[in-house]
Amino acid sequence: MVSDVKTVLVTGATGFVGHYVVDQLLTLDGVRVITTARTKPATPRLKTQFIPFDLRTDASDVDLFTYFNKPDLVIHLAWQGLPDYKSLAHINTYWLQHYRFLTNLLRNGLTNLTVTGTCLEYGLQSGCLSEALPTQPTTAYGLAKDTLRKALDLFLTGQNVSFRWLRLFYMHGKGQNPRSLLAQVEAAAQRNEMVFNMSKGEQLRDYLPIDTVANYIVQAALQTTVTGVINCCSGRPIAVRTLVEQFMEEHQYRLTLNLGYYPYPDYEPLAFWGNSQKLETILTA
Amino acid sequence: MVSDVKTVLVTGATGFVGHYVVDQLLTLDGVRVITTARTKPATPRLKTQFIPFDLRTDASDVDLFTYFNKPDLVIHLAWQGLPDYKSLAHINTYWLQHYRFLTNLLRNGLTNLTVTGTCLEYGLQSGCLSEALPTQPTTAYGLAKDTLRKALDLFLTGQNVSFRWLRLFYMHGKGQNPRSLLAQVEAAAQRNEMVFNMSKGEQLRDYLPIDTVANYIVQAALQTTVTGVINCCSGRPIAVRTLVEQFMEEHQYRLTLNLGYYPYPDYEPLAFWGNSQKLETILTA
Missing domain, CATH: 3.40.50.720 (NAD(P)-binding Rossmann-like Domain)
Incomplete structure (x- = not known):
């Protein structure tokens, strides 16, 4: 450079x-x-x-x-x-x-x-x-x-x-806001939870x-x-569900995704x- | 109403x-x-x-x-x-x-x-x-x-x-800003000027x-x-030139339009x- x-x-x-x-x-x-x-x-x-x-x-x-x-x-x-x-x-x-x-x-x-x-x-x-x-x-x-x-x-x-x-x-990455999606997946995994509640996950981002x-x-x-x-x-574009699955795979987290638990946010297409x-x-x- | x-x-x-x-x-x-x-x-x-x-x-x-x-x-x-x-x-x-x-x-x-x-x-x-x-x-x-x-x-x-x-x-109308187009036409006519400098007047408004x-x-x-x-x-839409001509006709102003004297403003299509x-x-x- x-x-x-x-x-x-x-x-x-x-x-x-x-x-x-x-x-x-x-x-x-x-x-x-x-x-x-x-x-x-x-x-x-x-x-x-x-x-x-x-x-x-x-x-x-x-x-x-x-x-x-x-x-x-x-x-x-x-x-x-x-x-x-x-x-x-x-x-x-x-x-x-x-x-x-x-x-x-x-x-x-x-x-x-x-x-x-x-x-x-x-x-x-x-x-x-x-x-x-x-x-x-x-x-x-x-x-x-x-x-x-x-x-x-x-x-x-x-x-x-x-x-x-x-x-x-x-x-996404280390240090991100704890309210963001992958940070919440990580926190759930570290609390040894079985299930992760999320949206349907079909949105492309x-x-x-x-x-x-x-x-x-x-x-x-x-x-x-x-x-x-x-x-x-x-x-x-990547489906949010795929993003979460790749992240869990990478970190060997074994959460079950409860898809559709949350609605999609109203401020994003x-x-x-x-x-x-x-x-x-x-x-x- | x-x-x-x-x-x-x-x-x-x-x-x-x-x-x-x-x-x-x-x-x-x-x-x-x-x-x-x-x-x-x-x-x-x-x-x-x-x-x-x-x-x-x-x-x-x-x-x-x-x-x-x-x-x-x-x-x-x-x-x-x-x-x-x-x-x-x-x-x-x-x-x-x-x-x-x-x-x-x-x-x-x-x-x-x-x-x-x-x-x-x-x-x-x-x-x-x-x-x-x-x-x-x-x-x-x-x-x-x-x-x-x-x-x-x-x-x-x-x-x-x-x-x-x-x-x-x-x-347009009585009381408008003296810098606006028809107010300037009126002022020029009242000063008995012969010529009115304006843009080409082909812009549609x-x-x-x-x-x-x-x-x-x-x-x-x-x-x-x-x-x-x-x-x-x-x-x-009306061409600005037509607008000015109609206004002069209505008020019997006899100015000659010097079309193209001013450029078109850069902030309007x-x-x-x-x-x-x-x-x-x-x-x-």
Whole structure:
């Protein structure tokens, strides 16, 4: 990977995705990693500089670009209030904090920015979803991310800033939210339960292991040829039931799946996955 | 027009649209009109009650529904900063003031709400635009209105509130912004100029006289059968050149049109107009 990025600021660095992204960045020669989050992690990470920041702070009179030591690149992963995708706080409070944070950095000199979005920006659209599709979010979280992206696009019009918006799909791996599906399978297995209650499991999704997602984020962030919205996805739909069965097989868990116990969520279509062509132009470059 | 609405609050009542909407409401028997705006109009309107309110006020601890005498219906026309459609203030400041204002009223008891949107929510989409089309705004103003509507939809999910969002297209009439096209034609004629500089004029738009728009707004607001997004439009495209020529004919202005003097604006497609079928179900009811 060739890049003239020497200093990267990673926001949300103590989160699930942030942890793996920092791991990936630390494998790169000549890249200095600055991390930020609301509170200092209990165990500080070696080889990174931590600078605390609370997004709720009114920093309108502060030059945040200088405060964070003028990074060559910002990878903005931070977001609050998840996984409650329906909380209105996403749209009436959180998104504007992110807009103000990022436009503060940009006004003060940042020229290279990667932000993570979400497949929930697509809303209830089915099938293989390409970046060019008009977004139609139906959740407060999806709308908040969608509004942030569109407002940043307007802010950046005519400015010489390299901007990538990585739309994350589903991911799994160690450290994920205990309310997520595979974490619950694992917990049930470790409690020696016999049965795992789940939905019918026929819904088709786009899943990636978290270290792969982190690798894609870093690869996309460290290049400037491909910009704009980029699906960060596998491009291959998998039935949720198959995903669970593969995971149990891999870990030799012997739970019986009680399919159809839970209804499907009302904020997701039955079958959707990402078109990964744009991402692949980065990965094969 | 049959309706059990007895008290209507009109916001933006001192504006161009507001003036005509209040006119229409005052023709109705048994309807009491409360108006609001930032500052009291120089000439108070007869037969209306004026209650001042500045949208920039932090009213989070105030019951605005009671403050405005618990209206049966709110027609929310207010918006600031026009016609500068590109100002980022629409999305980073104004929209949230409207969201907080309206959700304050709704939380405190309002059950019947009509808000005006804009055809700029559609963005650069061409042709006959139906309400069901996904919006793709490309201006800060369009994005702000689009975000307000989507956030209100989420806020109102599962609540028993009648909500109509009237997407306004183009309008003309006495009192309009002096920067608008026909106002400029009129001003040029009154200055006895010979030539009127304009664009090529081949762009197709959807225009209505302002009193017709006001009538449609009132008819739509005073019924609750048709809800959601409603195009407030003629449904008939007209070339801007033809519109200007008809206007000059009507007023016997003798300007020569210097077509092609100005370029087309970059934030509008060349040809778009509203699908008026949904509106017509109200007008013919």
